[in-house]
Amino acid sequence: MFTKKLNAMRTGADDEDQKIEEEQDSFNWMATKILKGVVTRYPSLDIFDEKISHLTSVKKQISEMKQQVDIGWLRVNSVPLIRELEKTIDAWIVAHTSFLLNNTMRQITNINNFIKEVSEGIKVVPKSNESEAEKA
Amino acid sequence: MAVMTHLRDVKMIKDKTLEQIDPMKQAIMLMKKHQVKMDEDFLVTLETNKSQLKDVSEKALGPVKESILPLQNQEAQNIKGRLARFGVVVQEFRIKFQNTLPYHVTDSSPEIINGAYDQITHFYIETCKLENEAKELNNLETLFDLQRSSYKQLKDCKSELISLKEMWDLVALIDMQFDSWKKTLWDQIDTENLT
Numbered sequence: 001m002f003t004k005k006l007n008a009m010r011t012g013a014d015d016e017d018q019k020i021e022e023e024q025d026s027f028n029w030m031a032t033k034i035l036k037g038v039v040t041r042y043p044s045l046d047i048f049d050e051k052i053s054h055l056t057s058v059k060k061q062i063s064e065m066k067q068q069v070d071i072g073w074l075r076v077n078s079v080p081l082i083r084e085l086e087k088t089i090d091a092w093i094v095a096h097t098s099f100l101l102n103n104t105m106r107q108i109t110n111i112n113n114f115i116k117e118v119s120e121g122i123k124v125v126p127k128s129n130e131s132e133a134e135k136a
Numbered sequence: 137m138a139v140m141t142h143l144r145d146v147k148m149i150k151d152k153t154l155e156q157i158d159p160m161k162q163a164i165m166l167m168k169k170h171q172v173k174m175d176e177d178f179l180v181t182l183e184t185n186k187s188q189l190k191d192v193s194e195k196a197l198g199p200v201k202e203s204i205l206p207l208q209n210q211e212a213q214n215i216k217g218r219l220a221r222f223g224v225v226v227q228e229f230r231i232k233f234q235n236t237l238p239y240h241v242t243d244s245s246p247e248i249i250n251g252a253y254d255q256i257t258h259f260y261i262e263t264c265k266l267e268n269e270a271k272e273l274n275n276l277e278t279l280f281d282l283q284r285s286s287y288k289q290l291k292d293c294k295s296e297l298i299s300l301k302e303m304w305d306l307v308a309l310i311d312m313q314f315d316s317w318k319k320t321l322w323d324q325i326d327t328e329n330l331t
Binding site for chain 2: 029093117119
C-alpha cells in the first residue's frame with residue numbers, strides 16, 4: 001500500500017517535473033527571441049503609476065514654492081534650491097519612465113526581428129521527394 | 137531543418153508573445169498618461185506587429201507546414217530510429233550503473249573510499265553526457281512534433297549519484313574519525329568526556 005502510494009507520488013512528481021521542463025524550454029525559446037535583453041521581473045505597472053504620480057505631485061509642490069522668502073531683515077533666495085530639487089525629481093521620474101520605455105521598445109524590436117526572421121526563413125521551402133514524384 | 141526551426145519557434149513563441157501585447161499596451165498607455173515623449177505611436181506599432189505575427193504564424197503553421205509534411209514525416213522516421221537506439225543505450229547504462237556503483241559498504245579504507253569516489257565521478261560525467269544527448273533529442277522531438285521522452289532512468293541515476301555521494305561522504309567521515317582515534321595514545325584519552 002505504502003509502496004504504491006510512494007510510486008504514485010513519484011510518478012506525479014515526474015509529471016510535474018516534465019511540465020516544468022516543458023515550460024522552461026518554452027521560456028528559453030522566448031528568452032532567446034522575444035525576451036532578449038528584456039527585463040521580465042519588475043514591479044507591477046500600478047506601482048510604477050503610483051510612484052510616478054507621487055513624484056510628479058512632489059515636483060508640482062516644489063515648483064509652487066516661493067522663490068524668495070523674507071525672514072525679518074533676511075531675504076532668502078530659494079531659486080537655486082528649487083532648481084536642484086526639480087533636477088533630482090526629474091531624474092527619478094526619468095529613471096522610472098525610461099525603464100518602461102526602453103523595456104517596451106526592446107520587446108517591440110525583438111518581435112519585429114522575429115517576424116522578419118520567420119518571414120525570410122519560410123520564403124524558401126524545401127521540396128519533398130514525394131511531391132516531385134507526384135509532379136512527374 | 138532551418139524551416140522546421142522557424143516553425144518550432146513560431147509554435148513555441150506565438151501564443152506567449154500575443155499574450156504579452158496587452159501588458160505592453162498598458163505600459164505604453166501609462167507612459168502616455170505621464171507625458172513621456174515617444175518617437176512614434178507604439179500603440180499603432182504594436183497593433184501592426186500583432187497582425188503581422190498572426191499572419192506569419194498562419195502562413196508558417198498552415199501552407200508551409202503542409203508543404204514540408206512529407207519531408208518532416210520522412211525525417212521523423214529517422215529520428216524515431218535514433219530515439220529507439222538512444223533508449224537502448226540509456227537502459228544499458230542504467231543496468232551498468234546499478235551493477236557497478238558501490239551501493240553497499242562492506243569495508244572501509246582510504247583506498248575503498250577513493251575508489252568509490254572515482255566511480256561516482258566517472259558515472260556522473262557519463263550521466264551528464266547522456267543528459268546532454270537526451271536534451272538534444274528532446275529538441276528534435278519538439279521540432280518534429282514527436283512525443284517528448286522523459287528518460288526517467290537518467291533522472292534516477294542523477295538522484296542516486298547525489299545520494300551515493302552523500303553516503304560515501306559519511307563513510308569517509310566515520311573512517312577518518314576512527315583513524316584519528318586510533319592514533320590517540322592511552323594516556324591522552326579523556327575518560328571523563330567519553331560518555
